[in-house]
Amino acid sequence: xxxxxxxxxxxxxxxxxxxxxxxxxxxxxxxxxxxxxxxxxxxxxxxxxxxxxxxxxxxxxxxxxxxxxxxxxxxxxxxxxxxxxxxxxxxxxxxxxxxxxxxxxxxxxxxxxxxxxxxxxxxxxxxxxxxxxxxxxxxxxxxxxxxxxxxxxxxxxxxxxxxxxxxxxxxxxxxxxxxxxxxxxxxxxxxxxxxxxxxxxxxxxxxxxxxxxxxxxxxxxxxxxxxxxxxxxxxxxxxxxxxx
Amino acid sequence: xxxxxxxxxxxxxxxxxxxxxxxxxxxxxxxxxxxxxxxxxxxxxxxxxxxxxxxxxxxxxxxxxxxxxxxxxxxxxxxxxxxxxxxxxxxxxxxxxxxxxxxxxxxxxxxxxxxxxxxxxxxxxxxxxxxxxxxxxxxxxxxxxxxxxxxxxxxxxxxxxxxxxxxxxxxxxxxxxxxxxxxxxxxxxxxxxxxxxxxxxxxxxxxxxxxxxxxxxxxxxxxxxxxxxxxxxxxxxxxxxxxxxxxxxxxxxxxxxxxxxxxxxxxxxxxxxxxxxxxxxxxxxxxxxxxxxxxxxxxxxxxxxxxxxxxxxxxxxxxxxxxxxxxxxxxxxxxxxxxxxxxxxxxxxxxxxxxxxxxxxxxxxxxxxxxxxxxxxxxxxxxxxxxxxxxxxxxxxxxxxxxxxxxxxxxxxxxxxxxxxxxxxxxxxxxxxxxxxxxxxxxxxxxxxxxxxxxxxxxxxxxxxxxxxxxxxxxxxxxxxxxxxxxxxxxxxxxxxxxxxxxxxxxxxxxxxxxx
Numbered sequence: 001x002x003x004x005x006x007x008x009x010x011x012x013x014x015x016x017x018x019x020x021x022x023x024x025x026x027x028x029x030x031x032x033x034x035x036x037x038x039x040x041x042x043x044x045x046x047x048x049x050x051x052x053x054x055x056x057x058x059x060x061x062x063x064x065x066x067x068x069x070x071x072x073x074x075x076x077x078x079x080x081x082x083x084x085x086x087x088x089x090x091x092x093x094x095x096x097x098x099x100x101x102x103x104x105x106x107x108x109x110x111x112x113x114x115x116x117x118x119x120x121x122x123x124x125x126x127x128x129x130x131x132x133x134x135x136x137x138x139x140x141x142x143x144x145x146x147x148x149x150x151x152x153x154x155x156x157x158x159x160x161x162x163x164x165x166x167x168x169x170x171x172x173x174x175x176x177x178x179x180x181x182x183x184x185x186x187x188x189x190x191x192x193x194x195x196x197x198x199x200x201x202x203x204x205x206x207x208x209x210x211x212x213x214x215x216x217x218x219x220x221x222x223x224x225x226x227x228x229x230x231x232x233x234x235x236x237x238x239x240x241x242x243x244x
Numbered sequence: 245x246x247x248x249x250x251x252x253x254x255x256x257x258x259x260x261x262x263x264x265x266x267x268x269x270x271x272x273x274x275x276x277x278x279x280x281x282x283x284x285x286x287x288x289x290x291x292x293x294x295x296x297x298x299x300x301x302x303x304x305x306x307x308x309x310x311x312x313x314x315x316x317x318x319x320x321x322x323x324x325x326x327x328x329x330x331x332x333x334x335x336x337x338x339x340x341x342x343x344x345x346x347x348x349x350x351x352x353x354x355x356x357x358x359x360x361x362x363x364x365x366x367x368x369x370x371x372x373x374x375x376x377x378x379x380x381x382x383x384x385x386x387x388x389x390x391x392x393x394x395x396x397x398x399x400x401x402x403x404x405x406x407x408x409x410x411x412x413x414x415x416x417x418x419x420x421x422x423x424x425x426x427x428x429x430x431x432x433x434x435x436x437x438x439x440x441x442x443x444x445x446x447x448x449x450x451x452x453x454x455x456x457x458x459x460x461x462x463x464x465x466x467x468x469x470x471x472x473x474x475x476x477x478x479x480x481x482x483x484x485x486x487x488x489x490x491x492x493x494x495x496x497x498x499x500x501x502x503x504x505x506x507x508x509x510x511x512x513x514x515x516x517x518x519x520x521x522x523x524x525x526x527x528x529x530x531x532x533x534x535x536x537x538x539x540x541x542x543x544x545x546x547x548x549x550x551x552x553x554x555x556x557x558x559x560x561x562x563x564x565x566x567x568x569x570x571x572x573x574x575x576x577x578x579x580x581x582x583x584x585x586x587x588x589x590x591x592x593x594x595x596x597x598x599x600x601x602x603x604x605x606x607x608x609x610x611x612x613x614x615x616x617x618x619x620x621x622x623x624x625x626x627x628x629x630x631x632x633x634x635x636x637x638x639x640x641x642x643x644x645x646x647x648x649x650x651x652x653x654x655x656x657x658x659x660x661x662x663x664x665x666x667x668x669x670x671x672x673x674x675x676x677x678x679x680x681x682x683x684x685x686x687x688x689x690x691x692x693x694x695x696x697x698x699x700x701x702x703x704x705x706x707x708x709x710x711x712x713x714x715x716x717x718x719x720x721x722x723x724x725x726x727x728x729x730x731x732x733x734x735x736x737x738x739x740x741x742x743x744x745x746x747x748x749x750x751x752x753x754x755x756x757x758x759x760x
Binding site: 026035041137140205 | 570
């Protein structure tokens with residue numbers, strides 16, 4: 001089982017790294033030929049950085065849009081951030097100071113994460129408009145995240161696992177060797193689901209994470225009159241232009 | 245009146261229950277070969293159109309980063325589902341922004357993503373909502389991508405800024421490329437190429453119209469205000485929507501611009517070559533056509549030797565002018581760099597007001613109580629002035645300078661959250677009347693509220709499409725078609741021209757003439 005998990009994680013980690021690198025490169029090299037920021041938009045680069053920061057940290061547009069989705073969505077994402085920060089201790093011999101600080105918060109953030117996810121799932125099932133636009137994969141993804149959260153909580157609060165052994169496994173895993181994992185069903189479920197999540201990341205809507213930074217309606221400076229904006233493929237059309 | 249029901253105006257804008265399929269056959273007329281070919285599109289649906297459409301989708305995603313990001317990023321959170329005026333007015337779920345995008349995204353996923361390709365082989369594409377390109381899908385595209393006015397309201401509320409307008413444009417462009425364009429927009433673009441404007445108004449008719457307007461102004465004010473055409477060596481080229489030449493209330497706005505230019509003491513001209521500000525190339529999502537239409541303005545400015553370009557009241561035209569003109573037809577290094585290139589007529593008038601160069605008698609507008617409709621393209625796709633949000637502030641400041649009675653509509657229905665008039669984006673055609681009337685519901689609700697609660701009598705707008713659309717749909721909502729006015733019509737009413745006769749003088753003169 002330990003071998004299986006280790007190989008699975010090497011594989012899915014490679015997939016998410018290469019997949020994300022490929023997608024980010026695609027977003028990077030694909031031109032945005034026209035200035036399309038949703039206005040009113042910042043007129044400076046600093047303004048754009050602040051707009052993006054508000055979007056990523058407090059979900060500004062979503063807040064304007066729908067308070068329920070914002071509450072559940074923001075609760076989930078902030079909790080996930082804390083939980084992930086807490087998990088860094090499995091990958092560091094001596095966890096950073098901040099990783100130590102975050103431990104108690106990350107532990108209880110699991111509740112925020114699962115409650116947020118359940119809220120989102122409930123909306124998907126009970127709001128007719130959201131139900132209409134949902135595919136099976138939209139439900140599966142929420143369920144998978146809930147299983148990851150709940151299995152983690154089981155290990156934290158009910159059926160403790162030998163986390164020292166888990167840490168040794170991942171420290172060895174990072175050095176491309178295999179150590180023994182504790183024999184624990186919640187742990188196996190947890191890890192397999194995480195590996196699957198890593199694997200599907202670059203092929204699914206989870207791409208919203210890098211995507212938001214490349215969204216031209218949010219990351220463009222509103223200065224089209226001051227600065228001429230011309231993409232490479234559009235520049236090729238320039239030859240027939242009447243000259244002044 | 246027509247074969248559809250006007251939706252009921254409630255006290256508040258109401259989120260309706262879904263009624264799948266109610267707008268299924270409400271699409272526009274398909275372009276004929278005569279409308280397609282001058283734009284460089286095949287005359288009719290080509291052989292093997294499915295594959296060609298799939299290929300064109302792949303090309304579009306390579307050319308537009310926005311589209312690439314938007315295809316991947318939607319998490320189906322539902323934030324946009326109640327934001328589209330066409331959904332609110334029609335109840336058809338495919339008019340929810342995300343569902344409209346998904347008509348394109350589901351096909352894109354199947355043919356252009358690893359997940360879609362792999363799951364299709366297993367027959368499991370339904371897992372991720374991927375679909376094949378079929379005639380039914382094309383019909384849905386044709387119907388529902390022509391029930392979007394590209395107003396960008398959804399993009400304000402999307403956590404990733406996904407702009408359905410971009411998807412609509414891409415889908416329309418793909419359809420046109422495989423031979424299924426929209427008659428209304430493509431026919432109009434053909435007229436622009438052939439004659440110079442959307443209405444097909446030739447140069448002699450235009451000259452005649454302008455002469456008539458000069459006479460009207462002189463009759464009314466006693467001052468000779470010129471509306472020059474193709475005059476070389478003047479300061480300003482005015483590019484305005486051709487509806488301004490004769491449609492009501494547009495034409496009153498045009499007379500307002502002329503009076504403002506006259507009072508400002510600048511020389512100006514219209515151009516018969518660029519006798520149209522509108523650029524339907526935006527609506528059909530085709531860069532090349534949008535660019536070709538824009539280049540007319542560059543050519544006209546060069547030929548006439550002007551120093552500045554000013555745009556009249558037109559929403560999408562201002563988007564193309566403000567956001568794209570520099571890209572499409574720039575650089576404008578031959579123009580005077582001390583002024584914005586291009587400049588909006590409202591910016592022009594507002595500057596003069598700031599400098600105290602115009603004299604007004606706002607009581608001329610006292611018989612009206614005004615509200616202002618923020619046009620979608622001005623609100624969410626452009627700016628006026630130096631500060632973000634100038635597009636909301638500047639027109640309101642003009643109105644408040646020339647009118648004593650002004651009230652805003654509900655805050656969530658104006659500014660960046662403004663509701664489209666229902667006729668934008670290439671939908672201003674009689675074959676889409678049911679879509680237009682239904683799509684106007686949120687705006688009509690907000691307007692009805694200020695009419696009833698605040699005694700509003702008129703709604704000002706700065707967009708030729710908004711003005712025409714409202715004139716047509718207001719009666720469906722038991723409001724007067726003449727409620728809609730141009731902002732520069734209000735300016736014109738209140739502006740006192742140098743040497744203008746007052747009403748009393750006017751009467752004296754008439755009396756004198758009678759005794760002679």
